[in-house]
Amino acid sequence: xxxxxxxxxxxxxxxxxxxxxxxxxxxxxxxxxxxxxxxxxxxxxxxxxxxxxxxxxxxxxxxxxxxxxxxxxxxxxxxxxxxxxxxxxxxxxxxxxxxxxxxxxxxxxxxxxxxxxxxxxxxxxxxxxxxxxxxxxxxxxxxxxxxxxxxxxxxxxxxxxxxxxxxxxxxxxxxxxxxxxxxxxxxxxxxxxxxxxxxxxxxxxxxxxxxxxxxxxxxxxxxxxxxxxxxxxxxxxxxxxxxxxxxxxxxxxxxxxxxxxxxxxxxxxxxxxxxxxxxxxxxxxxxxxxxxxxxxxxxxxxxxxxxxxxxxxxxxxxxxxxxxxxxxxxxxxxxxxxxxxxxxxxxxxxxxxxxxxxxxxxxxxxxxxxxxxxxxxxxxxxxxxxxxxxxxxxxxxxxxxxxxxxxxxxxxxxxxxx
Numbered sequence: 001x002x003x004x005x006x007x008x009x010x011x012x013x014x015x016x017x018x019x020x021x022x023x024x025x026x027x028x029x030x031x032x033x034x035x036x037x038x039x040x041x042x043x044x045x046x047x048x049x050x051x052x053x054x055x056x057x058x059x060x061x062x063x064x065x066x067x068x069x070x071x072x073x074x075x076x077x078x079x080x081x082x083x084x085x086x087x088x089x090x091x092x093x094x095x096x097x098x099x100x101x102x103x104x105x106x107x108x109x110x111x112x113x114x115x116x117x118x119x120x121x122x123x124x125x126x127x128x129x130x131x132x133x134x135x136x137x138x139x140x141x142x143x144x145x146x147x148x149x150x151x152x153x154x155x156x157x158x159x160x161x162x163x164x165x166x167x168x169x170x171x172x173x174x175x176x177x178x179x180x181x182x183x184x185x186x187x188x189x190x191x192x193x194x195x196x197x198x199x200x201x202x203x204x205x206x207x208x209x210x211x212x213x214x215x216x217x218x219x220x221x222x223x224x225x226x227x228x229x230x231x232x233x234x235x236x237x238x239x240x241x242x243x244x245x246x247x248x249x250x251x252x253x254x255x256x257x258x259x260x261x262x263x264x265x266x267x268x269x270x271x272x273x274x275x276x277x278x279x280x281x282x283x284x285x286x287x288x289x290x291x292x293x294x295x296x297x298x299x300x301x302x303x304x305x306x307x308x309x310x311x312x313x314x315x316x317x318x319x320x321x322x323x324x325x326x327x328x329x330x331x332x333x334x335x336x337x338x339x340x341x342x343x344x345x346x347x348x349x350x351x352x353x354x355x356x357x358x359x360x361x362x363x364x365x366x367x368x369x370x371x372x373x374x375x376x377x378x379x380x381x382x383x384x385x386x387x388x389x390x391x392x393x394x395x396x397x398x399x400x401x402x403x404x405x406x407x408x409x410x411x412x413x414x415x416x417x418x
Contacts (some may be wrong), residue, residue, distance in 0.1 A: 004040070004062045006036060006039060006404075008034045008050035009032075009070050010071060011033060012033075013071070014074075021285075022315045022316070023312040032049075040061075042377060044372060044373060044376055067401075073357070074370055074371055075404070079136075079147050079319050079360040080147055080149075080322070081149065081270075082149050082323070084130070084162045085119050085325065088115060088116065089110060104414065116153070116154055131165060131177070132173055134332070138324075139175050140399065145366070146175055146176070151181075153183070154186070163216055184202065186222060186226065218248060219246070220250065221237065222257035246267075247266070247267040248313055249261060252272065252275045262284075262289050270290070272294055291317065293305070295331045296323045299329070308351075312351060340395070379405055381402070382402040
């Protein structure tokens with residue numbers, strides 16, 4: 001790929017030296033003014049003053065001029081989604097707002113099992129098309145890396161169908177899709193054995209296929225009273241570790257114990273954490289496990305937010321993701337959710353941007369993106385504004401005018417994805 005100099009940008013937020021863990025203040029945001037980015041072979045070669053770059057050893061680079069008053073930020077990373085689904089649960093939302101409990105909704109035909117039935121009925125090609133559609137919607141928000149979970153199949157055959165659909169969707173979108181196996185979402189209602197039997201079957205029959213077909217290197221599980229207990233998941237995660245899978249955990253959404261398991265198994269992330277107490281916060285802060293807040297689920301269910309302020313002040317690494325799913329978090333708007341959480345939990349702009357860029361990359365065990373600096377992927381979003389603060393101030397309504405992936409312009413506002 002030819003070398004390109006892109007700019008000048010009124011402001012460029014690099015996050016080159018901001019720490020991976022703990023609280024951040026806005027004066028820690030590294031802002032380059034009248035900045036340019038030199039890109040070659042999909043990676044950033046240099047960042048600096050635009051005029052200086054034109055006069056440097058990069059003076060032979062092709063020039064790609066930006067409009068006046070533009071802000072450049074790292075491409076966002078949505079590190080927790082459930083995009084691989086079929087069906088609709090609008091009635092669940094209406095019933096929940098009318099006062100119905102989770103159990104009552106499930107008994108009336110709603111809940112996760114409703115989505116499982118719709119997803120099982122969908123073809124692999126149908127699921128692939130859905131994932132592509134949702135990925136394009138996230139791309140238009142400036143999101144360049146998207147984690148996508150299975151978990152609405154709940155059988156070896158159906159989980160494979162979902163993960164293969166994610167793999168096929170990757171061939172049709174420019175953003176990176178990071179697949180995760182969530183076969184341990186709940187014990188399927190049509191499974192005749194115990195929860196332990198189901199987990200053992202998945203671990204010994206599905207895990208080897210995931211490896212042989214290279215469908216995913218990530219294993220997730222929902223540790224909750226309505227799903228699997230910490231004791232039940234022990235052997236499942238042990239098998240995953242033995243086979244060198246990365247582990248992530250749906251933890252502490254309604255009750256605690258999940259984050260303790262996540263830390264003990266050195267999981268890359270513990271996600272949800274709405275029920276986490278000071279004990280769980282301390283455990284996460286003193287570990288390498290990323291705490292992932294999912295404000296969309298809090299909004300969708302009407303429960304407390306993840307204690308993001310306490311997690312950061314204790315020294316944790318905090319990421320924020322959409323949790324886009326058909327039941328509890330149907331919004332799928334990362335910046336809107338992040339700014340709502342920031343308002344509720346008093347997060348700085350620096351903490352917000354870190355949580356959806358390089359700290360979110362850490363939750364996916366990715367070290368090549370999330371910052372704008374030499375050697376990292378040239379993933380970035382461009383906004384038509386002269387002040388980065390307007391991005392959070394507008395709470396998600398200010399959209400990028402361009403999105404770049406590996407040094408290629410893949411989205412222009414108003415046009416289809418390249």
